[in-house]
Amino acid sequence: MLKTTHLNIGYGKHFVQRGLNLSASAGDLICLTGTNGTGKSTLLRTLAGLQKTLGGHITIQGKDVEKLTNAERATLLSLVLTDTITVENLTLHDLVAMGRFPYTNWAGKLSEEDENIINQSLEQVNLTHKANCYICEVSDGEKQRCVIAKALAQDTPLVLLDEPTAHLDLPNRIEIMLLLRRLSVNMRKTFLLSTHELDLALQMADKIWLMGNDGVQVGIPEDLMLDGKFQETFGSDTFRFDETDGHCKINHPMGNLEVAVIGEKPAILWLERALLRCGIRTVPTADITIEAHHDHFAIGDRKANSIEETLKLLAEK
Amino acid sequence: MMGVVLVCDIIFGSVRLPLEALWSDDILYREIIYNFRLPKALTAVITGAAISVAGLIMQTLFRNPLAGPYVLGVSSGASLGVAVYLLAGGLLPVALTQSGWGLVIAAITGAVLVLLLVLAVSLHVRQAVSLLIVGIMFGQIAGSLVTILQNSSNPDSLKLFVVWTFGSLSAVGWNYMQVMLLLITVGLTIVFAIQKSLNGLLLGENYAQGLGINITRTRFLIIVAVALLAGTTTAFTGPIAFIGMAVPHLVRGLFRTSDHSITIPGTMLCGAILLLLCDLATQLPADGYTLPINAISALVGAPIIIWIILKNKRTIEN
Numbered sequence: 001m002l003k004t005t006h007l008n009i010g011y012g013k014h015f016v017q018r019g020l021n022l023s024a025s026a027g028d029l030i031c032l033t034g035t036n037g038t039g040k041s042t043l044l045r046t047l048a049g050l051q052k053t054l055g056g057h058i059t060i061q062g063k064d065v066e067k068l069t070n071a072e073r074a075t076l077l078s079l080v081l082t083d084t085i086t087v088e089n090l091t092l093h094d095l096v097a098m099g100r101f102p103y104t105n106w107a108g109k110l111s112e113e114d115e116n117i118i119n120q121s122l123e124q125v126n127l128t129h130k131a132n133c134y135i136c137e138v139s140d141g142e143k144q145r146c147v148i149a150k151a152l153a154q155d156t157p158l159v160l161l162d163e164p165t166a167h168l169d170l171p172n173r174i175e176i177m178l179l180l181r182r183l184s185v186n187m188r189k190t191f192l193l194s195t196h197e198l199d200l201a202l203q204m205a206d207k208i209w210l211m212g213n214d215g216v217q218v219g220i221p222e223d224l225m226l227d228g229k230f231q232e233t234f235g236s237d238t239f240r241f242d243e244t245d246g247h248c249k250i251n252h253p254m255g256n257l258e259v260a261v262i263g264e265k266p267a268i269l270w271l272e273r274a275l276l277r278c279g280i281r282t283v284p285t286a287d288i289t290i291e292a293h294h295d296h297f298a299i300g301d302r303k304a305n306s307i308e309e310t311l312k313l314l315a316e317k
Numbered sequence: 318m319m320g321v322v323l324v325c326d327i328i329f330g331s332v333r334l335p336l337e338a339l340w341s342d343d344i345l346y347r348e349i350i351y352n353f354r355l356p357k358a359l360t361a362v363i364t365g366a367a368i369s370v371a372g373l374i375m376q377t378l379f380r381n382p383l384a385g386p387y388v389l390g391v392s393s394g395a396s397l398g399v400a401v402y403l404l405a406g407g408l409l410p411v412a413l414t415q416s417g418w419g420l421v422i423a424a425i426t427g428a429v430l431v432l433l434l435v436l437a438v439s440l441h442v443r444q445a446v447s448l449l450i451v452g453i454m455f456g457q458i459a460g461s462l463v464t465i466l467q468n469s470s471n472p473d474s475l476k477l478f479v480v481w482t483f484g485s486l487s488a489v490g491w492n493y494m495q496v497m498l499l500l501i502t503v504g505l506t507i508v509f510a511i512q513k514s515l516n517g518l519l520l521g522e523n524y525a526q527g528l529g530i531n532i533t534r535t536r537f538l539i540i541v542a543v544a545l546l547a548g549t550t551t552a553f554t555g556p557i558a559f560i561g562m563a564v565p566h567l568v569r570g571l572f573r574t575s576d577h578s579i580t581i582p583g584t585m586l587c588g589a590i591l592l593l594l595c596d597l598a599t600q601l602p603a604d605g606y607t608l609p610i611n612a613i614s615a616l617v618g619a620p621i622i623i624w625i626i627l628k629n630k631r632t633i634e635n
Binding site for chain 2: 048050070071077078079081083087089090095098101108154
């Protein structure tokens with residue numbers, strides 16, 4: 001569906017990535033992730049035709065994107081960008097209606113079919129009841145869903161989204177990802193989104209495009225994690241990805257204090273987290289041992305009722 | 318409403334006419350109405366509509382509520398043309414300076430020159446904001462040249478120039494009117510033809526491009542349309558302040574929409590009515606004395622702009 005061959009991207013004479021060979025199939029939800037400056041936005045902008053390729057080819061459904069006119073390209077891919085929309089007096093319906101631009105006449109007159117598609121798109125993102133609200137009156141989450149509805153109304157096989165979950169709170173971030181997940185399955189659309197939300201990406205994506213300084217690693221989330229590619233790409237001494245659950249753990253030892261921890265779950269888990277947070281290493285052979293019980297903690301003969309008190313006891317030592 | 322204002326504008330003037338004058342056979346009345354009042358009222362209608370639409374599409378292009386037809390240096394360019402013509406006129410051939418067309422041609426030349434420069438830059442600059450700044454800079458340069466010219470010219474031609482900058486709707490006779498109407502019609506036709514692209518531009522250039530709109534071509538057409546609309550009116554009537562900037566806001570507020578298929582005709586109508594009202598206001602002192610139109614249009618336009626800023630502040634705080 002989407003295919004790049006030996007694609008070079010960058011600005012002017014400055015190359016950001018070289019020789020990218022990437023491909024996506026219909027119905028894929030692909031998360032593009034990586035550290036800042038590795039070219040996530042540049043890749044999206046290049047695929048979208050907003051900036052020129054510096055060599056290589058991009059094809060969508062077999063068509064060379066660079067040879068298409070703007071109007072033809074707009075029927076193959078639609079965009080959800082980070083650009084803020086600040087139009088006064090624009091209703092959600094009218095914003096979604098703009099998605100029909102590639103199909104309407106010079107005056108932009110909407111046919112009955114166009115109206116149907118607009119209504120369906122609004123329904124897909126659960127905004128039918130707000131169709132006549134103005135864009136400046138709705139929340140950021142609703143605004144983002146509306147822009148996604150605009151992209152749906154554009155009726156393209158490929159949708160590119162640049163950090164669609166930035167600036168949203170946790171429930172909205174999850175809702176947007178679930179929405180994309182559902183749409184990719186139901187409508188067989190391909191979604192390619194850049195994101196810094198590793199947790200969400202790992203749990204929702206069909207494929208991860210992991211951008212490093214020297215190319216892109218492609219694979220399903222679990223394989224990339226198992227092969228240590230995440231650690232490699234984001235590689236740093238200050239945190240590591242937990243090999244059991246994929247969450248990142250910050251690692252910042254302070255001082256030489258080492259303790260051993262024994263006891264029952266879940267108390268022991270949260271105690272370990274607290275120690276990690278305070279920069280105290282947990283080593284099984286350490287001199288100090290903390291026992292975690294379901295209702296109290298103990299260091300030698302001293303007892304503490306909460307983790308906070310335990311930390312205070314440790315501080316005294 | 319427009320009809321009423323139009324009739325009022327024809328009746329009230331330095332000589333007040335009775336309403337019957339509109340259909341009376343009195344040769345004096347006919348003379349006044351046909352040769353003075355009617356052309357002036359029509360000029361107000363055309364000018365009001367044209368500069369307001371120019372303001373509307375500028376605000377859309379720059380996505381900046383305070384853009385107006387003059388930010389691209391149109392009025393400064395026209396002023397420079399007129400200043401060269403009036404203040405350094407001694408150097409030009411007599412045949413050109415004697416006919417009334419000289420002033421008009423000078424103004425249009427000045428406006429078009431500045432816009433051509435801006436247009437050339439627009440092909441190389443991606444960001445509309447940079448283009449806005451370039452336009453303002455060209456305007457500043459033209460303004461400085463005007464000041465230099467003023468400084469070194471004789472008092473008589475200086476007075477002529479200053480009077481031109483006051484703006485006047487009464488200088489357009491029937492022979493000028495045809496040319497003005499033709500150029501404005503071409504400008505308005507372009508604007509109507511690109512209304513869909515204008516709507517797309519509301520979302521910003523990236524989104525517009527994503528919707529299949531050719532940005533370079535649209536931007537080119539917008540600048541050509543502004544040159545025709547603002548350049549022509551400035552040439553014939555002098556710079557008329559604030560109307561172009563203020564009217565689009567009034568219309569978006571009145572109709573509660575940003576859709577250009579509504580705001581373009583709405584802006585034309587409101588611009589025409591507002592300038593007619595301004596023209597009526599210039600005749601308030603009555604009996605042989607009128608105020609310069611530019612003073613009145615600023616008195617009307619500036620409060621509207623202050624209101625916009627206060628309103629925007631409120632939305633940001635919310």
